[in-house]
Amino acid sequence: MQRFMLIKTSDDFGMGGSSCTELYCTILRDASLSLRTCVNQYEYGRFFSKSIRGIKVPQQFLEALEEMEGISSQYTVDEVLEALFAHIPLFAIHTKVFIRFSESKLGQDFFHKAYPLVKRINVDLPNDFFKATSFFDAIYHYVQVWLTKHENLPSGEHQVLNRSIIFSSSR
Numbered sequence: 001m002q003r004f005m006l007i008k009t010s011d012d013f014g015m016g017g018s019s020c021t022e023l024y025c026t027i028l029r030d031a032s033l034s035l036r037t038c039v040n041q042y043e044y045g046r047f048f049s050k051s052i053r054g055i056k057v058p059q060q061f062l063e064a065l066e067e068m069e070g071i072s073s074q075y076t077v078d079e080v081l082e083a084l085f086a087h088i089p090l091f092a093i094h095t096k097v098f099i100r101f102s103e104s105k106l107g108q109d110f111f112h113k114a115y116p117l118v119k120r121i122n123v124d125l126p127n128d129f130f131k132a133t134s135f136f137d138a139i140y141h142y143v144q145v146w147l148t149k150h151e152n153l154p155s156g157e158h159q160v161l162n163r164s165i166i167f168s169s170s171r
Helices: 058-066 077-085 089-101 105-118 129-150
Strands: 002-008 012-014 017-027 033-041 045-048 052-055 156-160 163-167
Touching (some): 002 077, 033 058, 052 058, 058 077, 058 089, 077 089, 077 129, 089 105, 105 129, 129 156, 129 163
Antiparallel strands (some): 002 017, 012 017, 017 033, 033 052
């Protein structure tokens, strides 16, 4: 298991002293994720919330993030995903792309069909979250156009933005 802090709110000063809220992510043994918050009351200690476990797909991550008290109201999803990119870059990118496709039922259906294929792509990513996301937007667009034209998902080697991408239906 690997646990890391994703984001920390600024200090809040109140009658009970000062505190902040931290969002932790854990990569579990089965490769799923767990999210939980921790309220750090500097004078009285740390208080962890119950974890939301078993996060395997972007939609589950976004649903869990909405439940993280003290975080979802202080940070945008993009800010959290940008922090996640430093630890789990591909999952952060796929989650950002999912947001775009989740705006319609047709988009959601396409994403759920393409995600198992696209998540297996092995490619060097740009170091910048937004550049990497733009690149994967292009890959998903390519898959969408291919699916519309050929009525099946691409397989084998294809060129996307002058880069060789190998689509493999099983691994």
